[in-house]
Amino acid sequence: MADPEKSIATGIIISNREIFKDHFLMILRVPADFRASVPGQFVMLRREEGDHPFLGRPFSIHSLYSMNGETVMEILYRISGMGTALIARLTADDRVTILGPLGRGFDVPVGKKKIVLVAGGMGIAPLFYLAEYCLEERRGELGETVLYFGAQSSHHLFGLDRLERLCSSLKLSTDDGTFGYHGPVTDLVAGDALSFERNDSTLFACGPYGMIKEMARIAEKFSIPCQVSVEEKMACGIGACLGCAVRASGENTSKRFMRVCKEGPVFDTREIDWNWREG
Amino acid sequence: MKDNNSRRLAVDIGGLVLKNPVMTASGTFGYGEEYAAYIDLSVLGAIVVKGLSITPREGNPPSRIMETASGMLNAVGLENVGVRAFIDEKLPFLREVDVPVIANILGDTVEEYCEVAHILSEAEGIHALEVNISCPNVAQGGIDFGVNPELAFKVTEGVKNATDLPVIVKLTPNVTDITEIAKSVEDAGADAISLINTLTGLSIDIEKRIPHLKNITGGLSGPAIKPVALRMVWEVVRAVSVPVIGVGGIMKAGDALEFLVAGARAVQVGTANFVNPRSTVEIIKGIAAYMERKGIDDIKDLIGTLKT
Ligand SMILES: Cc1cc2nc3c(=O)[nH]c(=O)nc-3n(C[C@H](O)[C@H](O)[C@H](O)COP(=O)(O)OP(=O)(O)OC[C@H]3O[C@@H](n4cnc5c(N)ncnc54)[C@H](O)[C@@H]3O)c2cc1C
Ligand SMILES: Cc1cc2nc3c(=O)[nH]c(=O)nc-3n(C[C@H](O)[C@H](O)[C@H](O)COP(=O)(O)O)c2cc1C
Ligand code: FES
Numbered sequence: 001m002a003d004p005e006k007s008i009a010t011g012i013i014i015s016n017r018e019i020f021k022d023h024f025l026m027i028l029r030v031p032a033d034f035r036a037s038v039p040g041q042f043v044m045l046r047r048e049e050g051d052h053p054f055l056g057r058p059f060s061i062h063s064l065y066s067m068n069g070e071t072v073m074e075i076l077y078r079i080s081g082m083g084t085a086l087i088a089r090l091t092a093d094d095r096v097t098i099l100g101p102l103g104r105g106f107d108v109p110v111g112k113k114k115i116v117l118v119a120g121g122m123g124i125a126p127l128f129y130l131a132e133y134c135l136e137e138r139r140g141e142l143g144e145t146v147l148y149f150g151a152q153s154s155h156h157l158f159g160l161d162r163l164e165r166l167c168s169s170l171k172l173s174t175d176d177g178t179f180g181y182h183g184p185v186t187d188l189v190a191g192d193a194l195s196f197e198r199n200d201s202t203l204f205a206c207g208p209y210g211m212i213k214e215m216a217r218i219a220e221k222f223s224i225p226c227q228v229s230v231e232e233k234m235a236c237g238i239g240a241c242l243g244c245a246v247r248a249s250g251e252n253t254s255k256r257f258m259r260v261c262k263e264g265p266v267f268d269t270r271e272i273d274w275n276w277r278e279g
Numbered sequence: 280m281k282d283n284n285s286r287r288l289a290v291d292i293g294g295l296v297l298k299n300p301v302m303t304a305s306g307t308f309g310y311g312e313e314y315a316a317y318i319d320l321s322v323l324g325a326i327v328v329k330g331l332s333i334t335p336r337e338g339n340p341p342s343r344i345m346e347t348a349s350g351m352l353n354a355v356g357l358e359n360v361g362v363r364a365f366i367d368e369k370l371p372f373l374r375e376v377d378v379p380v381i382a383n384i385l386g387d388t389v390e391e392y393c394e395v396a397h398i399l400s401e402a403e404g405i406h407a408l409e410v411n412i413s414c415p416n417v418a419q420g421g422i423d424f425g426v427n428p429e430l431a432f433k434v435t436e437g438v439k440n441a442t443d444l445p446v447i448v449k450l451t452p453n454v455t456d457i458t459e460i461a462k463s464v465e466d467a468g469a470d471a472i473s474l475i476n477t478l479t480g481l482s483i484d485i486e487k488r489i490p491h492l493k494n495i496t497g498g499l500s501g502p503a504i505k506p507v508a509l510r511m512v513w514e515v516v517r518a519v520s521v522p523v524i525g526v527g528g529i530m531k532a533g534d535a536l537e538f539l540v541a542g543a544r545a546v547q548v549g550t551a552n553f554v555n556p557r558s559t560v561e562i563i564k565g566i567a568a569y570m571e572r573k574g575i576d577d578i579k580d581l582i583g584t585l586k587t
Contacts, residue, residue, distance in 0.1 A: 007317045008557065046554070054501065055346050055553055083346070099556070233344040235351060236553040238317075240309035242329075242355045243344035247337075257338065257358060262313075277341055 009034055009098045010048065011073065016090050020155050022079040023122075024088050025062075030071050030098065037061050038105030039130035040229055040266040044237035045075065045087065048095040053083035058234050058261070060126035060206075061101060073098075076125040102237050103265050106130055106204055106227055113200050114143040117167070118189055118215060120207020121151050126229055127206055128159065131166040143200065144168040150185025150207075154178035186214040193222040202227070209277070216269035226269045232260040247276035288567060288578050290324075290544050292522050293445040293470025295379060295407050297324035297545060300578060301535065301563045304526050304549030305330055305383035305409060305449075306355065307500075310369035311376070317556035322563060324545060325379040328365070330411050331399070332384075333391050335361035345482050345491040350501030350528070351550060352480050354494035357385055357414070362395050366402045379406035381447065387417040389434050393441040400442040408444050410434065412464075413451035413476045425451035425476075428463035435467035447524065450474040450515075452504075457511045458518035465519045473524035473547065474515060475508045501550040502528045509541055516542030516583065530558065532565020539566075542583035 011028040018024050044056035063074040079085050090096070108115070108130075115134050117127045127147070134145050145166065150173040151157050157172055157179055164170060171188050172180030181188050189203075203226035205215040212228040219226030232244040239262035246264070248256040249272055258264060258271070288299035302325040308314060311326045320326065338358025345352045360368065365382075373380045382399045386392040392410065399405050412425035412434055424430045435448050448464040450457060452475035461472055477498025482491040490496075508527025516523050525538030526547040535546045551558035566578075575581050 008555070051349065051502070053346060054349060055351060097555075233342050235344045235353070235550075236307075236313075236556075238313050238556065240307060240313040241344070241353070241553055242306075242338065242358050243353060245338060245341070245343070245355075245358065 007099075009100075011045075011096045011098045013090055013092055013094045013096065014072070015092055016088070016094075018088070019158055023156075023158070024077055024079070026075040026077065026087075026090075028073045028075070028096065028098075030073050032071050034064075034071050034073070035101055037064055037101035039133045040105030040126050040227075041101035041103050042126075042237075042265060043073075043075075043098050043100030043102060044234070046097045047086065047090065048097050052086055055083075055235050056097070056099060056237060057083045057087065058231075058237055060229065060265075061129055062125045063129050063132060076122065076128070078122050099237055103261055104263065106229075106266050108134065108138060108142070109202055110141070111200075112141075112143045113202055114196065115145040116189070116196065116201055116203045117145065117147045118185060118203060118205040118207070119147065119149045120185055120205075120211040121156060123205070123207030123211070123229070124149060124159070125206070127204060128163065128166075130204060131163065135166050146171070148173075148185050148189050150174065150188070150211075152176065184211065184214070186211055186218065189215070190218050193218055193224065196222070196224055198223055205229075212269075213274050216272070216274050219269045227266050228269055229265045230260050230267055230272070231265070234261055237261045247273040249273045287570065287576055288563070290578060290582075292524065292545055293407070293447065295325075295445050297379060299324045299563050299566070300539065300545035301559055301566070302381065302524070302545060302547045303327050303552065303559060304547035305411065307549040307552050310365065310373070311380075312369070312372050314552070314556055318560045321377040323378050323559055324563075325381050325406070326373065327381040327383055327409055327547060328369070328373075329359050330357055330383040330385045331359055331362045331365050331395055332357065332386060333362060333395050335359065335364065339494045342492055343494070343497075345497065347480070347482055347499065348503060350499055350503030351553075352482055352492060352497035352499055353477070354492045354497035356494065362398050366398070370402060370404050374404040380404055381407045381409050383409045383411050383449070384438070385411045385414045387414070389437045392434050393437045396438045396441040400444055405444060407447060407470075408438065408442060409447040409449050409473060410438050411449050411476065413449070413453075423451060423453070425460065426454050428459050431460050432463045432467040435464045435469050439468040445470040447471040447473050449476055449526075451476045452507060452511055453479050458514050461515045461519050465521050469521060471522045471524060471544075472515060472519060473526055475504070475511055475527045478504055478507065500528070502530055504528045505534060505537075509537055512538055512543050513541040513585070529562070530554070532562045532569060535562050535566060536569055536581075539578070539582050540585050542585065544582055
């Protein structure tokens with residue numbers, strides 16, 4: 001069992017910089033004994049000072065590494081409401097309370113498999129960490145890593161130089177046609193899916209609900225395994241409130257629920273009943 | 280928390296002795312195991328588990344959660360694994376922990392409540408039942424048991440007859456006169472009363488002009504409801520003679536102390552567990568520190584000492 005005293009960490013902000021409009025990169029110093037994480041896991045983050053926001057907010061770990069003997073975590077996020085707007089105001093030396101790493105991360109298969117990453121907008125956050133992991137921790141063990149990255153507009157496709165280093169190829173798209181393919185990133189994936197070796201490729205996707213639902217369809221159509229990171233509103237992040245439930249797929253399981261924070265946030269697309277939720 | 284402190288903090292709830300007055304509120308602490316990585320569960324006064332029904336319940340579709348000013352709305356919808364799965368899969372873990380377990384129960388009919396109560400009474404490791412009467416009565420057109428004195432009486436009486444365990448009845452605040460319901464469940468034989476459950480609320484997304492919660496309305500909890508809860512506890516304490524357990528917006532030791540001073544014999548901590556999983560432990564320590572500072576040897580000398 002984890003040491004109860006150490007299960008809640010204090011993070012100290014090194015920088016919290018706006019990369020482009022409303023999108024921020026937070027770099028934090030975390031305790032040296034912060035538990036190792038698997039890409040796809042998340043943290044519940046809360047400002048240490050004040051009562052707003054009241055609940056923590058879930059964020060994927062964007063990167064976790066040691067630097068000059070210190071453990072550093074990165075969070076990539078977008079302002080999407082009151083909580084994230086307040087988090088965006090934090091500056092160097094401000095403190096945050098961190099629960100985590102939480103949940104089930106990506107399960108990278110063993111063997112020379114092709115790793116296909118599919119990111120929609122902010123969905124790049126955990127996939128960047130996954131690409132880092134594939135290159136650094138599993139060097140030489142895996143097949144090539146390719147990234148499909150779609151976003152609203154060209155300036156939303158950020159970090160491309162870092163990503164180019166990590167992946168053998170990048171396929172880009174924008175909703176407004178200002179860069180790469182003009183249209184949803186899932187079109188690009190569907191177009192290439194026939195060329196993926198069914199038994200030797202794994203898809204990893206993160207993005208808006210509509211996009212990951214489309215990925216579930218593509219995975220089924222081409223019978224390629226696909227792991228997705230699912231988002232649902234959370235209150236506790238540790239499996240207690242049942243706020244984050246998704247319905248499990250399958251016959252006779254209509255009463256079976258999975259908690260995004262505990263059984264997820266990463267699921268095989270076949271585990272989920274995609275018709276339960278709208279949008 | 281050890282030795283002399285534990286003696287001074289002990290309270291008696293309808294025959295169930297707790298080592299301190301701080302329990303967890305139903306639905307906010309899972310089935311206990313979720314918090315084992317964050318606190319030593321055995322320091323708690325008691326663990327109240329998520330509401331149990333006769334068969335598993337699916338709950339509401341998302342979104343189920345919305346943060347509001349100093350609180351949150353939830354429409355989880357009483358999702359639970361069902362009483363039998365609880366006994367088979369969840370209770371074994373709790374039996375190993377040296378802490379009283381209180382099972383929160385719910386139903387669509389009086390008969391369902393009684394059946395759940397009966398099944399739990401046969402299981403080893405349950406120390407009391409808490410009856411959540413904030414549920415629609417299917418037989419009576421869906422009116423909540425907890426808003427009608429006769430229905431509240433019937434369900435309490437039924438559960439009392441179905442079990443030998445102490446029975447705590449948990450009241451809803453969504454009523455005109457809470458003392459009327461409190462007296463009714465006391466007359467029906469309740470050993471203790473806990474209050475309050477969540478206050479019904481609504482939050483709207485003005486961009487899309489849709490409710491934030493798929494269920495439209497939800498239950499408000501957290502610091503926002505504390506003054507309401509405290510007022511209701513104070514009213515009920517003066518209306519009944521059974522022990523009262525205060526619930527609603529308790530985040531810190533000071534909040535818990537307010538309830539004790541108002542006359543609650545124990546408290547439950549709910550939403551605070553989501554914000555800080557160690558809240559309960561910090562509250563227990565804070566109560567002990569307050570007693571130390573005030574020179575109060577026994578918590579009984581603190582309960583109900585509000586000067587008006
Ligand atoms: C496992 C997980 C990992 C996440 N990782 C990241 C990340 O790396 N970067 C990032 O920018 N965001 C991430 N999110 C989403 C992020 O948690 C929400 O954007 C944030 O909670 C919104 O809080 P707010 O107070 O600003 O918005 P609110 O005022 O609460 O709501 C504003 C809008 O955000 C939506 N929202 C609120 N909470 C969530 C949520 N938990 N998930 C999805 N949408 C939500 C609401 O529906 C609403 O449209 C993640 C969510 C989950 C569940
Ligand atoms: C997510 C959630 C689930 C809840 N589930 C239950 C339940 O199953 N049974 C019950 O009697 N009360 C339930 N409650 C009510 C709490 O036990 C408590 O009465 C209420 O939240 C007020 O206390 P608080 O402000 O400390 O949270 C739930 C509350 C929340 C927030
Ligand atoms: S966020 Fe509370 S159970 Fe998942």
